[in-house]
Structure formats: structure tokens, C-alpha cells
Amino acid sequence: MLPDLQTSIPGPQSQALIMDLRAHERRNVTYNDSTWPVFWERAEGVNVWDADGNRFLDLTSAFGVAGLGHRNQEVVDALHAQADQLLHGMGDVHPTRLKGALCRELSRVTFERWEQQPGKVVLSNSGFEAIETALKTARLATGKRKIVAFENAYHGLGYGSLMGTDLSKFRSPFEDQLADVTIRVPYGTFEDLDAREIGAVLMEPIQGRGGKVVPPPEFLSQWRAWCDANEVLLIFDEIYTGFWRTGKFFACEWDQVVPDLICVGKAMSGGFPISACIGRSAIMDAWPESTGEALHTSTFLGHPLGCAMALKSLEILQRPDTQSLVEKAAASLEKKLKSLPLSNSMEVRGRGLMWGLVLPQNCGALLPSLLQKGILMLADGPEGNVLSFTPPFIISEEEIDYTIAMLKELEVI
Ligand SMILES: Cc1ncc(COP(=O)(O)O)c(C=O)c1O
Incomplete structure (x- = not known):
């Protein structure tokens, strides 16, 4: 509406409310x-x-979480049913059956679909934790300490994930505390690096917060081949792009390149903080058997409410109807954005339901003006000049038209 x-x-x-919040936050x-x-x-x-x-x-789909729309009724019902049974389990000690079911499902939608081989999963809460699981896994599996990460990458803000995140505003206050392990390469390019100390290449198959950047077609496959030749693990961060956001179930499927480890979060549950790192079984088995104390876990790992919501979301996400919905909305959004009359300093880029309108200036003043028109939008890119379109999959033609009309009224286009 x-x-x-x-x-x-x-x-x-x-x-x-903001006055109140300011007093205590x-x-x-x-x-x-x-x-x-x-x-x-x-x-x-x-x-x-x-x-x-x-x-x-x-x-915005609220940072890309509400792909299926806010409060999808089936997901809400699954949450209520679980809340009536159990609110919290003991993730790595006495877990719930839902944790096993979700790990099985995440293996099924990734490595079993891609390679007919099971994957193994570590659940976590936020996206950045899934990245840290992947980086630790690469360390254990390869014995090598360095990583390759890309310019303008965003992988979250924990100290570990900051090794991959590039946007300097996030890193610079803490730079001297970050381990000096990252080799930074321009996004979209390939470099034949000396791999002796490199254990992992961490990449977003399409950059999200970096400004909705789609890399050239050979980018993923060149790094895949290099990783294979040099015993380096390829980690795809699909926390933003996963679960249809870019028009494919996972963005890496555009290029038919399979990673060794994939990180997911955001839209997986439709609103509960739950994420996962999924890897080829042989790689995940670099983690030793537990002797009673997990090496990497947290209090809320495999949270039953999150697992119930994620299982229901994954069921809906795999329905043919969902794919049709995504394809229809994506085609409409792409057509309308690509037919905008843009000046030379502007550009439309992205894929599926993840687009950026690159403006000549920072979007700082535009976002409140859009809010005044009833439109919630955010900006991305290192300069904050990429206006982001990441709507729920159920966005209608009329709603897209309204957004474009308001951008015209505000003389953005
Ligand atoms: C590609 C990507 N990776 C990781 C993250 C971090 O996820 P979280 O904010 O849940 O820690 C984000 C968040 O926007 C993201 O876009």
C-alpha cells in the first residue's frame, strides 16, 4: 500500500521517543x-x-531481512507455535531438534543442490559472527593466517570481521588493533598473488553496502580457479545477497561458481537474529571433535525461535511461487530503473531486487526528504551516494511507480 x-x-x-533514547543510549x-x-x-x-x-x-526490507515481506503470516505462526513450546535451549550442550533440522536444510539448499554432497553448518546470531566462523575455519583447514579481501567490502563490524570490511570509517578508529593479515584487492579484479601465507579469499559475489556493485562475469571464476590451484578457501559472504535478493537463490549462482564456505543471515529467518556458516564437509571437519567444550559457540546458538522462523522461511523461499514473485518484481524494478532519464554523472546498477541509483552527491539530505514522502530508503557506497532499492519481493508496480514519481518530484531524476 x-x-x-x-x-x-x-x-x-x-x-x-528520540529525546528519551538519547538520554540512555x-x-x-x-x-x-x-x-x-x-x-x-x-x-x-x-x-x-x-x-x-x-x-x-x-x-529497504529493513536491511534486507524482510524479503518475504514484514511479518509473513506463516513465519509469524511458526514463531508463535515455537514460543508456546520452548523459548531457549542449550545450543551446544542440550540442543533442540530444530537446530538439527535447520542445519540439514541449510546443507540441502547449498552444497547438496550445487554438488550433491552434504555440507556442514555452524549457526550463529549476527552476520558478522558467521564471517568469523568462516575465517576461523579457513585458519584451521589451511594452517595459513592471511586473507584476501576487497576494496569497499562490508562483512560486519566485529574485530574478526573487520579484517574483511574495508570501509575506512568503520576500521580506522580500531586499525592498530586489527590483525595485520589482510591483502586488499580492488573489487572486480583478479590478482595472481603469492599464496604461501593466504588461507582464504573472502568476497561478496555482488557488493551490497559497498554500493550495489556487480563484478565482471569472470571475477568469481578467476578467484575460484586461483583458490583451487593454491589450496586457498573461497568464502562467499551471501549475508545480504542470499535467498533471492539478487534474483537467484544465491548470487553466486549467476556465475555458477561454488564456494568452499558460504555465510548467510538477514533474510534467512525474516526477522530473528540468526546466521550460519555452511561449508563443504571435508573442510568443516578441520574442526576437532569436541571433548566437552566447543571451541566456537555462544549462548544463543541454534536459538529455537530463530530456527523455527528460519525453517519456515526456507520452506517458503523454495516454493515455485516465491521464485515467480521474485522474477516478476525484479523484472519490473529493473525495467523501470533502467528507463530513468539519467544525467552523465548518474548510473543505475545492481541485479534482481538489489539496485543502486548512483547520484552525483551524498544522499544525506535526500533520505529525510523521501521520509517526508513516506518512503523508507537507505544509501550505500563509500561516498554515501548510492540510493539503494532493496524492497520486499512483494512490492507492486504501483509502489515502484510511486517511489519513482517521488524521486522526480524531489528532482533527483
Ligand atoms: C554482505 C554483508 N556481510 C555481513 C554483514 C553483517 O551482518 P550483521 O549486521 O548481521 O552482523 C552485512 C550487513 O549488512 C552485509 O551486508
């Missing part, structure tokens, strides 16, 4: 000024309502 604004944005409730978490943010109260499909009763159109 199109936006329906009851108050000026942000309305009085949101303004009061450390600064540098929730950005605020007189135009931003609104406080979310409820959501359904492509719509979000704020604390003042304004209805917005969500072109």
Missing part, C-alpha cells in the same frame, strides 16, 4: 536530527507504521 502520513515527519511521538548508535528517525511500531508486507500512525513504504 502507498504511504499515508498522519503527521509531519518525524511526528510528536517519534520526537519524544550511547551516542553514535541511532543517528538523529530534526528530520530523522521515525520510531517503528508495526509492519506488514511492504508497509511500516510509526509511533505517530504514519504508514511508510519500505524500500
Whole structure:
């Protein structure tokens, strides 16, 4: 549904809530000024309502999580049913049956589909933790300490994942505490490096937060071949791109390149913080048998609510209807964005339901103006000048048209 604004944005409730939040939340978490943010109260499909009763159109899928739409009813039902049974288990000690079921399903949708061989899985909570699992796995499996990562990469903000993340604003305050193990290569290019100390190549098959960058067709396969020749593991970070976001179930399927380890999160559950690192069994078996204490785990690993939501989401994501929905919405979004009249300094790039409109300037002032029109959008890229379109798969033609009309009204295009 199109936006329906009851108050000026942000309305009085949101303004009061930000004052309250500012009193107790450390600064540098929730950005605020007189135009931003609104406080979310409820959501359904492509719509979000704020604390003042304004209805917005969500072109972000809330960081790419709500691919199936906000509060997909079947996922909500699965959550409720699980909440009636058990809220928390003992992930690596006395787990629930759901943990095994989710690991089996993640193996099925990755390595069993790609290579007819089972994969093995480590569950975790946030995306960055899945990356850290992958990096630790590569260390154990290869014995080598260095990694290759790419310019403008985003893999999360934990100290381990910061070894891969490039965007300097995130790294620079902590740079001197980061292990000096990363060889940085421009995204989209291949370099025949000396592999003696390199254990892993960590890459996003399509860069998300780096600005919706689609690499040249040979990029993934060149690094695949190099990894094979040099006993280096290829890790794909599909935390953002996974589960249809780019128009294929996984973005690496555009190039038919299979990684050794894949990290997923975000849209896997539709809203519970749960992520996973899935690897070829032989590689994952570099982890030793447990003698009672897991080497890498956490309190909420394999959380039953997250597993129940992820299992239901994966079931829906694999239905032919979902694929048709994605293909239809993706075709419509691509056609409409590519037919925009752009000046020379602008560009439209991306794939599927993950697009960026590259603007001549930072989107900082534009985002609150869009909010005033009832549109939730975010910006990406090292310069913050890539306006991102990552809507839920159920976005309609009318909703895309409305967004484009508002961009015209704001003289962006
Ligand atoms: C490609 C990619 N990797 C990793 C992450 C980190 O995930 P999380 O924020 O859940 O730690 C993100 C988050 O945006 C991402 O886009």
C-alpha cells in the first residue's frame, strides 16, 4: 500500500521517543536530527507504521531481512507455535531438534543442490559472527593466517570481521588493533598473488553496502580457479545477497561458481537474529571433535525461535511461487530503473531486487526528504551516494511507480 502520513515527519511521538533514547543510549548508535528517525511500531508486507500512525513504504526490507515481506503470516505462526513450546535451549550442550533440522536444510539448499554432497553448518546470531566462523575455519583447514579481501567490502563490524570490511570509517578508529593479515584487492579484479601465507579469499559475489556493485562475469571464476590451484578457501559472504535478493537463490549462482564456505543471515529467518556458516564437509571437519567444550559457540546458538522462523522461511523461499514473485518484481524494478532519464554523472546498477541509483552527491539530505514522502530508503557506497532499492519481493508496480514519481518530484531524476 502507498504511504499515508498522519503527521509531519518525524511526528510528536517519534520526537519524544528520540529525546528519551538519547538520554540512555550511547551516542553514535541511532543517528538523529530534526528530520530523522521515525520510531517503528508495526509492519506488514511492504508497509511500516510509526509511533505517530504514519504508514511508510519500505524500500529497504529493513536491511534486507524482510524479503518475504514484514511479518509473513506463516513465519509469524511458526514463531508463535515455537514460543508456546520452548523459548531457549542449550545450543551446544542440550540442543533442540530444530537446530538439527535447520542445519540439514541449510546443507540441502547449498552444497547438496550445487554438488550433491552434504555440507556442514555452524549457526550463529549476527552476520558478522558467521564471517568469523568462516575465517576461523579457513585458519584451521589451511594452517595459513592471511586473507584476501576487497576494496569497499562490508562483512560486519566485529574485530574478526573487520579484517574483511574495508570501509575506512568503520576500521580506522580500531586499525592498530586489527590483525595485520589482510591483502586488499580492488573489487572486480583478479590478482595472481603469492599464496604461501593466504588461507582464504573472502568476497561478496555482488557488493551490497559497498554500493550495489556487480563484478565482471569472470571475477568469481578467476578467484575460484586461483583458490583451487593454491589450496586457498573461497568464502562467499551471501549475508545480504542470499535467498533471492539478487534474483537467484544465491548470487553466486549467476556465475555458477561454488564456494568452499558460504555465510548467510538477514533474510534467512525474516526477522530473528540468526546466521550460519555452511561449508563443504571435508573442510568443516578441520574442526576437532569436541571433548566437552566447543571451541566456537555462544549462548544463543541454534536459538529455537530463530530456527523455527528460519525453517519456515526456507520452506517458503523454495516454493515455485516465491521464485515467480521474485522474477516478476525484479523484472519490473529493473525495467523501470533502467528507463530513468539519467544525467552523465548518474548510473543505475545492481541485479534482481538489489539496485543502486548512483547520484552525483551524498544522499544525506535526500533520505529525510523521501521520509517526508513516506518512503523508507537507505544509501550505500563509500561516498554515501548510492540510493539503494532493496524492497520486499512483494512490492507492486504501483509502489515502484510511486517511489519513482517521488524521486522526480524531489528532482533527483
Ligand atoms: C554482505 C554483508 N556481510 C555481513 C554483514 C553483517 O551482518 P550483521 O549486521 O548481521 O552482523 C552485512 C550487513 O549488512 C552485509 O551486508
